[in-house]
Amino acid sequence: MNSQASAFEVSNYLLGHAWEDARVQALVEGWEQLDWMDDEDLKKARTDHRLSLMNQARGIYLFFTDPDSHEARYGASSGKGSLILSRVSLLLHFHPQWTPYAGSLPLALHADDIVGDVLQRLGQPAELWRVGLNVSKARWLSPQAEIDVSFERGTGRLKLVTMTRPRVARASVIAVPSPEQFAKQFGRPLAELQRDTHFAPFSLDRKTREIAEYGEADYSEELGIELYFKPGAEMADAVPAAPRNAEPCLSGLRYRADLDFQSTGYTGPLPWGLRMSDTMDVAMAKAASRPFKQALNDDDGYQLWRTELCDVHVLYSFLEDRIYRVTLLAHGCYD
Structure with missing residues (x-):
C-alpha cells in the first residue's frame, strides 16, 4: 500500500483531529444529534471517554474519545482539543434506512466494488473474517491506518468501511480465569x-x-x-x-x-x-x-x-x- 496515499487518506477522513478543528465542525454541521447536545453533554463525553455521532442521510458514523485515551491507544493527535476523532465508519450497502455514503473511499475503493474485486486489487489482507467461502470482513494495514472493509452477505457488495489509527503497543495482559x-x-x-x-x-x-x-x-x-x-x-x-x-x-x-x-x-x-x-x-x-x-x-x-x-x-x-x-x-x- 502506498504510504503517501495512506497518509492523505487519514488526513482526509480526519482521524486524530480534534472536535474543535474547523474541518471536523464543518463535517458535523447540521447533524440532527447536535440539536439536543450542549456543553454538559460534551463534558460527560470526555468523562465517559466516548462520543458517538451518526448521520443516516450521509452514511457516516463517527467515534470520538478524550485526548488522554486517544494518546494511550493511538499516539499523539493531530491537534489539541476536548475530544479526538478516533474511528470513522462509512456506510454503503448497509440498511435501507441509511443513505449510502457518496464521498471518496480509502484504498481507492469504489461503491460498486464486490468482495472478489477488492481482494484481487488490494492483495492479501492482514486479517480475514470468513464463514466457509463467504468473506464477511477484511483488514488492511498501513503505518497510518487500520482499515476494515465489510461485505454484504450474499451479494459481496461493500457494506461498510471502518478506519482507525494503528494501536500503539499495549501493556502486558493480566492473567484471569478463562x-x-x-x-x-x-x-x-x-x-x-x-x-x-x-x-x-x-x-x-x-x-x-x-x-x-x-x-x-x-x-x-x-x-x-x-x-x-x-x-x-x-x-x-x-x-x-x-x-x-x-x-x-x-x-x-x-x-x-x-x-x-x-x-x-x-x-x-x-x-x-x-x-x-x-x-x-x-x-x-x-x-x-x-x-x-x-x-x-x-x-x-x-x-x-x-x-x-x-x-x-x-x-x-x-x-x-x-x-x-x-x-x-x-x-x-x-x-
Whole structure:
C-alpha cells in the first residue's frame, strides 16, 4: 500500500483531529444529534471517554474519545482539543434506512466494488473474517491506518468501511480465569473467591461495599471485565452450588470492548474462541448452534445462547461490524 496515499487518506477522513478543528465542525454541521447536545453533554463525553455521532442521510458514523485515551491507544493527535476523532465508519450497502455514503473511499475503493474485486486489487489482507467461502470482513494495514472493509452477505457488495489509527503497543495482559473457569465458579460465595488465588487480580476485598450495594464489581478500566453477584438464596434453585443464604455469590461477568463505557478493552480468551473484532456471521459459526434468543435492529443487537455451563450473551455494533460485549450469566439468574 502506498504510504503517501495512506497518509492523505487519514488526513482526509480526519482521524486524530480534534472536535474543535474547523474541518471536523464543518463535517458535523447540521447533524440532527447536535440539536439536543450542549456543553454538559460534551463534558460527560470526555468523562465517559466516548462520543458517538451518526448521520443516516450521509452514511457516516463517527467515534470520538478524550485526548488522554486517544494518546494511550493511538499516539499523539493531530491537534489539541476536548475530544479526538478516533474511528470513522462509512456506510454503503448497509440498511435501507441509511443513505449510502457518496464521498471518496480509502484504498481507492469504489461503491460498486464486490468482495472478489477488492481482494484481487488490494492483495492479501492482514486479517480475514470468513464463514466457509463467504468473506464477511477484511483488514488492511498501513503505518497510518487500520482499515476494515465489510461485505454484504450474499451479494459481496461493500457494506461498510471502518478506519482507525494503528494501536500503539499495549501493556502486558493480566492473567484471569478463562471463561470456562469463570462459569464453573457461578454460585460460589464471595468469601471463598476472596481466598482463591485465581481471583487475586481482582482484589475482591476492595470491592465488598460495591458488591453489597450494586451487586457488581467493576474492573472495566483495569481489565475490561465486570463481575456480577447475587445472594445465594436467589440463585439456589437454578445453581445447585449456591448456598441458600444472603451471602453474595458469583452470578455472571461481562467482557467489554475497548472504550465501551470507559473500558480499556478485554483482550483475553472468550467463549468459542470469539474475538471482539468478529462479525455476527463469524460469531454464529464459532458458536456452532443457533442462538436461543436474539433482538437485532439497524445499529446494534444481541444474541443469547444457552450452554451446558451458562448463558452466553453477545452484543454487536453493526455500525462497526464487530462484537461490543460478551456476557456470561448463571442459568436462571437473569431471565
